[in-house]
Amino acid sequence: MKHLLKLTIAIVSVLVAFTSCNNTSKSNSGALSSSAAEKVYVAPGDHDEFYAFISGGFSGQLSVYGLPSGRLFKVIPVFSQDAEKAYGYNEETKPMLNTSHGFVPWDDAHHPDISQTNGVIDGRWVFINGNNTPRIAKIDLSTFETTEIIEIPNSAGNHSSSFVTENSEYVVAGTRFSIPIPQKDMPIKDYKGNFKGSLSFISIDPEHGHMDIKFQLIMPGFDYDLSHPGRGKSHGWFFFTTYNTEEASTLMEVNASQNDKDFIAAVNWKKIEEYVNNGGGTMMPAKYAHNVYDEATHSATSTMKKEVLTVNPLDVPGAVYFLPTPKSPHGCDVDPTGEYIVGNGKLSANLTVHSFTKMLKAIEDNKVAGEAYGIPILNFEDVLAGVVEQPGLGPLHTEFDGKGNAYTTFFISSEVVKWKIGTWEVVDRQPCYYSVGHLMIPGGNSQKPFGKYVVAMNKITKDRYLPTGPEVTQSAQLYDISGDKMELLLDFPTIGEPHYAAGCPADLIKPRSKKLFKLEDNKHPYAALSEADTKVVRDGKTVHIYMTTIRSHFAPDNIEGIKVGDKVYFHVTNLEQDYDVPHGVSMIGANTSELLIMPGQTETFLWEPKQVGVWPFYCTDFCSALHQEMQGYVRVSPANSNTPLKWSLGEDIE
Amino acid sequence: MKKSNKLMLLAALLPLALFIFPLWNITLEAPQYPIPLGMNIHINDFSDAHPHDIKNINLMNHYVGMKYIPDAIPEFKIFPAGIIITTILGLIIAFKGNYKWFLFWFILMIVISSAGLYDFYLWEHDYGHDLDPKAIMKFTNPDGTVMGFQPPLFGSKDILNFKAHSYPRLGALFLGLGIAASLIAYLVGKKNKNRI
Numbered sequence: 106m107k108h109l110l111k112l113t114i115a116i117v118s119v120l121v122a123f124t125s126c127n128n129t130s131k132s133n134s135g136a137l138s139s140s141a142a143e144k145v146y147v148a149p150g151d152h153d154e155f156y157a158f159i160s161g162g163f164s165g166q167l168s169v170y171g172l173p174s175g176r177l178f179k180v181i182p183v184f185s186q187d188a189e190k191a192y193g194y195n196e197e198t199k200p201m202l203n204t205s206h207g208f209v210p211w212d213d214a215h216h217p218d219i220s221q222t223n224g225v226i227d228g229r230w231v232f233i234n235g236n237n238t239p240r241i242a243k244i245d246l247s248t249f250e251t252t253e254i255i256e257i258p259n260s261a262g263n264h265s266s267s268f269v270t271e272n273s274e275y276v277v278a279g280t281r282f283s284i285p286i287p288q289k290d291m292p293i294k295d296y297k298g299n300f301k302g303s304l305s306f307i308s309i310d311p312e313h314g315h316m317d318i319k320f321q322l323i324m325p326g327f328d329y330d331l332s333h334p335g336r337g338k339s340h341g342w343f344f345f346t347t348y349n350t351e352e353a354s355t356l357m358e359v360n361a362s363q364n365d366k367d368f369i370a371a372v373n374w375k376k377i378e379e380y381v382n383n384g385g386g387t388m389m390p391a392k393y394a395h396n397v398y399d400e401a402t403h404s405a406t407s408t409m410k411k412e413v414l415t416v417n418p419l420d421v422p423g424a425v426y427f428l429p430t431p432k433s434p435h436g437c438d439v440d441p442t443g444e445y446i447v448g449n450g451k452l453s454a455n456l457t458v459h460s461f462t463k464m465l466k467a468i469e470d471n472k473v474a475g476e477a478y479g480i481p482i483l484n485f486e487d488v489l490a491g492v493v494e495q496p497g498l499g500p501l502h503t504e505f506d507g508k509g510n511a512y513t514t515f516f517i518s519s520e521v522v523k524w525k526i527g528t529w530e531v532v533d534r535q536p537c538y539y540s541v542g543h544l545m546i547p548g549g550n551s552q553k554p555f556g557k558y559v560v561a562m563n564k565i566t567k568d569r570y571l572p573t574g575p576e577v578t579q580s581a582q583l584y585d586i587s588g589d590k591m592e593l594l595l596d597f598p599t600i601g602e603p604h605y606a607a608g609c610p611a612d613l614i615k616p617r618s619k620k621l622f623k624l625e626d627n628k629h630p631y632a633a634l635s636e637a638d639t640k641v642v643r644d645g646k647t648v649h650i651y652m653t654t655i656r657s658h659f660a661p662d663n664i665e666g667i668k669v670g671d672k673v674y675f676h677v678t679n680l681e682q683d684y685d686v687p688h689g690v691s692m693i694g695a696n697t698s699e700l701l702i703m704p705g706q707t708e709t710f711l712w713e714p715k716q717v718g719v720w721p722f723y724c725t726d727f728c729s730a731l732h733q734e735m736q737g738y739v740r741v742s743p744a745n746s747n748t749p750l751k752w753s754l755g756e757d758i759e
Numbered sequence: 760m761k762k763s764n765k766l767m768l769l770a771a772l773l774p775l776a777l778f779i780f781p782l783w784n785i786t787l788e789a790p791q792y793p794i795p796l797g798m799n800i801h802i803n804d805f806s807d808a809h810p811h812d813i814k815n816i817n818l819m820n821h822y823v824g825m826k827y828i829p830d831a832i833p834e835f836k837i838f839p840a841g842i843i844i845t846t847i848l849g850l851i852i853a854f855k856g857n858y859k860w861f862l863f864w865f866i867l868m869i870v871i872s873s874a875g876l877y878d879f880y881l882w883e884h885d886y887g888h889d890l891d892p893k894a895i896m897k898f899t900n901p902d903g904t905v906m907g908f909q910p911p912l913f914g915s916k917d918i919l920n921f922k923a924h925s926y927p928r929l930g931a932l933f934l935g936l937g938i939a940a941s942l943i944a945y946l947v948g949k950k951n952k953n954r955i
Contacts, residue, residue, distance in 0.1 A: 682815070731895060
């Protein structure tokens with residue numbers, strides 16, 4: 106009996122030992138995740154390898170992340186007011202948000218794209234579209250500030266935008282919703298045949314990046330969803346996916362999903378450019394705002410434009426063709442060689458790839474299957490390069506690694522699928538958490554992608570992060586694609602809805618990033634370039650305060666003679682000329698945001714004092730050891746008082 | 760021209776490099792300044808090592824009551840004149856003089872350079888110790904005396920959160936080479952003289 110007990114204990118001990126062995130080997134699988142951690146770990150003080158510009162979706166902004174760390178560096182205000190940076194609040198940037206509908210403080214930011222030279226990302230500007238009140242913005246990547254916004258007339262739901270041609274000749278903006286062009290009062294049910302869709306080609310000044318609408322192609326009333334430029338051999342063409350070729354105007358989810366095939370519109374923009382340069386096209390009355398920020402005056406101006414050049418595609422034979430593409434295609438992606446055009450038919454089980462060479466051949470052989478409103482439709486079989494069979498459900502967007510592979514997101518099956526260009530075989534798939542929309546490989550929209558990472562942008566996160574009430578964060582996921590198999594490395598939260606992204610190597614941008622604005626270049630009309638230039642000037646009920654900041658005081662910091670009912674403009678110049686020394690300023694009761702003024706910059710806020718008293722203002726950015734002392738007072742007297750206008754620094758007001 | 764006179768000619772010309780290259784440099788390192796602040800001292804100017812460095816040194820130093828680094832000091836007129844005069848003197852000696860004059864020029868240059876360094880020290884001392892009585896931050900030494908912020912004349916020194924470095928630059932090297940060359944010219948001349 107004793108022996109039996111001993112035996113039992115021995116057996117149990119051995120079992121326990123084995124079990125714990127098993128446990129040990131299980132915890133060894135942690136080695137895999139630690140290698141993922143190493144791949145995304147950027148040591149303190151080290152820099153990321155890539156910049157990622159991720160759209161902020163309905164936040165209206167553009168976020169700047171580092172890859173592979175997934176660290177957020179900056180949110181660049183683009184289409185929405187940003188109280189933190191005074192964008193759209195200060196007098197200098199209010200004109201940036203002006204439109205033909207007046208001041209619009211918000212938009213839905215969608216598809217960032219980086220400028221290119223010779224088919225390669227050049228890191229000078231990033232363009233992004235506002236979807237709701239159609240606009241294209243240009244962000245200067247030396248300052249990471251929005252420096253230009255142009256409104257797009259004859260457009261609604263500016264979605265197949267803002268993609269750049271391979272020498273940054275044009276940034277293109279296509280309408281998602283067709284509308285009456287010109288707008289008029291008419292029954293909605295008369296949509297079919299009467300509504301039109303515009304595709305706008307906006308020229309980019311090669312030196313300053315200034316945008317100007319060169320021409321608008323007035324197309325049939327479909328929905329133009331996404332687009333991409335041709336490159337290499339197909340440079341000179343632009344491709345747009347369409348849906349709602351049914352031209353329905355109600356219960357679109359059903360009525361716009363009836364046709365077996367919609368189209369990819371292939372537009373020979375070089376041909377139309379030539380036509381327009383030779384005097385072609387019709388100038389049409391239009392009203393749209395063009396807002397330009399000037400770095401020298403630190404101020405934006407808004408100009409209302411009066412007309413736009415339109416082109417009827419039927420007037421330029423051979424300029425536009427329709428390529429039949431199954432089931433409401435979303436992404437319209439061109440591979441790095443320019444040969445393959447991928448139509449991501451979002452309601453199709455297959456992925457359709459067209460061949461540019463075959464398209465040219467079909468055009469040459471005049472193999473036309475039919476026409477839509479006079480625009481020739483090519484035969485599906487004549488232009489088809491291949492089909493990726495049953496890769497997943499709900500293909501949305503394809504990017505390329507430059508090594509012969511393509512990566513497509515599938516919204517419904519929530520995954521990224523890797524497949525081979527040419528053989529059309531699926532080689533790998535990785536799940537996304539959850540419901541992935543678009544994806545990004547740095548340099549993806551160019552001849553030279555940097556195929557090391559892919560970022561997937563998800564629409565839903567549910568349980569992936571600590572819960573924050575009903576509204577939870579949106580997120581992106583980083584995959585290593587340098588090997589045969591994709592490896593999920595990192596989840597990271599994003600702002601707004603991350604619709605789309607563009608990325609590039611940090612070395613393209615980092616050396617050009619500005620550290621400060623030179624004071625001697627400051628041409629702001631209300632700048633005070635030294636403390637000797639500070640003053641307070643009354644003009645009727647308007648008062649201009651020419652103020653300066655430097656560690657750690659305002660000049661002047663005592664002001665008297667302001668009256669209730671005045672309009673007081675604080676024009677504040679930051680006299681600092683050192684990297685990363687901004688000053689802020691805010692006034693009690695001002696019906697606006699603070700200012701955050703970079704070294705050498707001048708910004709202005711308006712204060713309309715409503716109450717008699719002595720009211721303080723202070724620096725809002727922790728600028729120095731004496732930041733807490735950086736404050737001042739304004740004496741506000743009754744409207745009918747005779748308090749003389751006086752200002753001072755460092756002495757009592759006499 | 761004799762070899763020793765050629766050497767003397769070189770000796771007289773080398774200090775002219777002071778009009779091109781800075782004489783001295785003071786650099787201030789601190790954690791918040793990954794690119795350190797620096798000031799180059801020329802014989803006729805103070806210049807920024809990186810744009811706006813002097814302005815930012817002034818901004819830092821005003822917290823402890825130090826005066827702004829002046830745009831110009833009398834030395835900026837005296838030093839260039841001194842260099843031009845000694846160069847002309849050196850040239851005359853190189854063409855007309857013998858080795859004894861070379862020694863005279865060598866001693867003259869040693870005296871003038873020492874006077875310059877002493878002047879620099881006096882300025883530094885004043886700059887580091889003549890503080891505004893209304894200084895924002897006042898520091899005392901362990902013995903209770905008011906802390907000075909004089910940068911080192913030569914070498915490196917910790918001053919509060921900064922590490923200050925003070926070292927000669929290319930201009931000083933050329934000056935030193937010129938002075939050394941005059942001594943060699945003297946020795947060579949003397950040797951040749953003895954041989955004859």
